[in-house]
Amino acid sequence: MSSTDQIYITAAFKSVRQNEVYIFMQNEYVLCDYAPGAVFSSLECTIFGELGITCAFASHDLGIAYIFSGNICAKWYYGLYSPNNKILEGPKLIVEMFPFLNGTVFANGIDAAFESSRPFEAYLFKGDQCARINYSANGQLINNAPIRQNWPCFKGTIFEHGIDACFASHNPHQAYVFKGDSYARIRFIPGVRFDVLISTGKIKDYWMGLQRILPRKSAIYYSNCN
Template identity: 75%
Template sequence: MSSDLKVITAAFKSVRENEVYIFMRNEYVLSDYAPGKKHDKILYGPARTCDVFSSLKFTIFEEGIDSAFSSHDLGIAYIFLGNGCAKWYYGVYSPHNKILDGPMPIVEMFPFLTGTVFANGIDAAFESSRPFEAYLFKDDQYARINYSANGQLISSGTIRQGWPCFRGTIFEHGIDASFASHVSHQAYVFKGDSYARIRFSPGMRIDVMIRSGKIKDYWMGLHKILPRRL
């Protein structure tokens, strides 16, 4: 795909049922993603992220968001760009969004990632169904972390080793963006013009590919706005 086009770079689910924030570099949409159906709907956007979320102005996130995951603390997400990150209260239909911690280097927010590939950037992430746990992806690597006050790196390895459902697919070599569904133990992943919906079981390698294909064939709302011109 041409480098002068924007595709999905990050996403995280809202506290509101079936709603997800989807980022395309420095733009975003709020979408009702209609789990399991072909009736996703753009609720707001596309809009420049910093025009809506004033707390991101004059920070590194004016350039965009590389990856994100929603915290189990309601209304809070962790956002990443390059080797920087922030803990962010995004407001949930409120103008009172604010950065709670950061921006700071990833290894300052998550010291247990020092010396790993994730210290220099994270391609995609989504929160686990276990409280204060999340999955991170970088190139063909993944990590499962606990991001609480006593955070730790729980496990890591290649996507191929840790996620059998991705073996033999484009996702075993890397993921562009992902988000946890409001349906327990399910998540969506994106790469280029493709997506997959999976079922995962924390701590066990029994994940299942529920559906995969092209965004244009499943995401009717997103298909109307993707890819975006720079």
């Protein structure tokens, strides 16, 4: 990726506070009501602080998220509005954190993910593929198929070919997905092939608070870490 490439949203997950979401643009983030700030201190001098977060999803354990950068991931306590954010596990290879992804397209990186409304399940996206996983202590790969097969509501849209970022809404069984300068809001039921495209459009028209900061330019990173 060149330094002139435009960056929109690379990862997102919902906050524990109603109608708030953390949105990442590589190594920058904003906290939106559906506040800009610096990189979380616990991510400094890690791959996530240097190269950015390319995918994330919130755990059903409050205050915890799984974050990804390339084929590396970590289980992260992001502090619940306190300075005590810290990495709980990792950074490590995706296949070390989630062994059941070994041999799948997700082993080398995940484009987007969001947690299901079913406890300790999440949806992963990579290219035109998607998966539903259980990420508990007895985790497993539940399903792996093309997006257009598992998410019929995306057929004929740009999202059937891939998703850049997404997050589960605080409204049950709803999620937001992003690709380039576009977004969609969907309704879904875990384990049932029933999904509805509620709305779609340009990020700038719906996410008014992001108008001033998107798109970003891909940065060249210099490490100050020993």
